[in-house]
Amino acid sequence: MNTRRARLGLAVVLTIGAAMLTAACGSDDAKDTADGPVTITVNALPPDTDPVNRKAFQDSVKAFEAANPNIKIDAREGKMDPATFTTRLAGGQLEDVFYVYFTDPANLIAKKQVADITPYLGEISSDEQIRPDLMKVFTGPDGKVYGLPWTNYSMGLLYNRKLFTQAGLDPAAPPKTWEEVREAAKKIAALGSGYVGYGDYSKSNTGGWHFTAELYSIGGQVAKKDGDTWKADFNNDKGKQVLQQLKDMRWTDNSMGQRQLLEWADLLQLMAGGKLGMYVATSDNIPTIVNQFKGNFADYGLGSVPGGQGTLAGGDGFMFNAKATPAKIKAGLKWLAWEFNNPDRIEEKNKIASDAKLPVGLPEPAIWSGAAADKQAAASKKYANVPTENYAPFVAGMTSVPLKTEPPAAQQVYAVLDAAMAKVLTDKNADIAALLADAEKQINAILAAVK
Template sequence: MVTITVNGMPPKTQPVDRKYFEDDVKAFEKTHPDIRIDAREGFMDPKTFSAKLAGGQLEDVYYVYFTDPAGLIQRRQGADIAPYLKDVPYLQDIKPEFMKVFTGPDGKVYGLPNGQYSMGLVYNRALFQKAGLDPDKPPATWDEVRSAAKKITALGNGTVGYADYSKNNQGGWHLTSWIYSMGGDVAVKDGATWKAAFNSDAGRKSLQMLHDMRFTDNSMGTRQLLEIADVQKMMGSGKLGMYMAGPDNIPTIVKQFERKYSEYGVAAMPGSATLGGGNGFMFNPKATPEKIKAGIAWVQWKYLNPDREEFNSKRASGDGVPMGLPLDRLFDGAAQEKNDAIHAKYANVPVENYAPFVERNGQLEQKVEPPNAQQIYTVLDGVMQSVLTKEDADIDRLLSDAEQKVDSILATVK
């Protein structure tokens, strides 16, 4: 008998998710009688992680975001799990780009993904129709976004064609997405060090497009310095055509503003690449081989298991959880096809509205956030704010000044 500590258990304030988790623990233990799960709330907190590890308080299996593994691997704060992966079901079906997140420079594997997202465009199908646009063929390039935004804005009555964030680090996050979509990078590794990379053609094109949509076309409205809640409210009011977001934004809008799922569509990110993120689990470097093997069994069974997808989908749809949104597409080939078929069977949202996202998203390069992302986003917030509030903003100067600040931030990456 081996007992493993795991985190990621939903809090009691999320009763449905909490019950699912507790039921799954019981079911897992019934089918794995030699393993016991000691589940705990919370995720990996960078501020307390090292102290918990040093003090022996870190869970055997701990939840991380895709931005965490590179640093944890470099600091040897995660266990190498490669020796225990030989017979793990469906491992070979996980998309290589997600396994790469948990692979070290030494080629060893230090964790497993359990969720992912990709940025795209959430849009109002009714406004597309009113503006003479085809809601089943949303924009695939930024020029098409700009053209569509102008037509939607021309409807009048306070309608805004396109909105974007520019504060509380969300502006920097979205500018990173813009730059990726234009074929650029925000940070690149130069030997052993990282350097800012956004003072580039892609950076200038992104900011020029935002500036022109804001001031030349007047298709972004006069109110700026927005964050996610502001833009979701605009979309929920029926007065916004499009904004950059993942498909998971749609349930929030529907629930908070009493809208219908049929009103919204989601498209893949315009351009050649998208910012993709996600989460997964890594393993305590002090854990025994028995605990690591038990932890891998738990993560695979609970999170990476097409064999349980029918049960999970039926359970969720029965409780009114939105099913059919293009989320957590972790697999390739037959495994993903199996999941997709099950999700379609139990769908309670209009999956056809998300076909443009599914069809194009797989063709885009999926790029993760830069190291020290939140600090970088603070700097890039200022760039977004200037471009969206000052008609005479000097884009070259903004990029140059931000580059110096971000280089200083990246110099601290270890």
């Protein structure tokens, strides 16, 4: 969702990233040769308001150009803006290498708006160490590769280890099923007035976002492709299971508290306040809870998403302008392999983050496999300034839980599903079947416009 993207963007900057890429395919394209000088435009240069990361990015550009004297980087601010992308593409203003979210590649590939980089992957070696499930995001139906991932996130179960101990639960073994979540929530709520076992959203598109995450966790899906069109696919037993679980916890168990119609910051504040036991979240919630809402790193654990049949995931990466010449693509791949897809620089970047008192050791981003993943683990251990053992349950399930991206027209879909979540959590007589049927009708109308 957009708020999630905004938070992911902030988290990426805080962990020393800064994205890349921006500018037009200029008139000097004809001058590009296989071995001659080439200038590439890239975006995601940090703005002036972020001077530390902006300088780090610019210093990296200088070092890259010194090591590659035939390549010039024209770095510009900005990232992916779907509202202006088509106009910039048509006007020749799109960067040669540009930042995208995981929700963008499939559509860009289908519309032939990005370049096939498969023939040039030999220019780098790190692509073979990127997790195959993440490379799949940038791979078309034709099996060709059109970009590379940079960071990722996925949903897990964020929980209060201190409350687990108080409630007689094992803080090293968070719930793995939704039945276990319900039982754990009862025990936490039984600690006394004001204690909430499990929290959930139902406002400002966050309710639909969490409905999607919980549906994915039990093997469901919000939408399915039917020929060339999309159709809603949640008005079924799995959709009912999600809402019934919440209704039972809210009204039968009274383990979700009286306060409802919550949106993004509300659950983070409740967790920081020490009275909330669990909610579905991403790892970047933890430093926000600590830094913005005065929580304590030691208090929080992260487990795999209950159910384990799928997790709502996202992230970002880079793709190439369809008009980019082979020379620009090769140069762009070298730049990505230098700055973003470079396992050999993980330790260096972790040290920079640690020196800047930024969190090191959170379980994501985690795009690497094999030897690169080992390097990341070693670097995290060396510079970790957070209790990494608290996230071991999440890490243990990271590669076994399938990743699923957001549905088409996600924000519009989430807005509709908010209503179902809100009704179930505020009305003990809510008719789940009617809520899902009404949401299905509205979302089918939205999906009919998706191309």
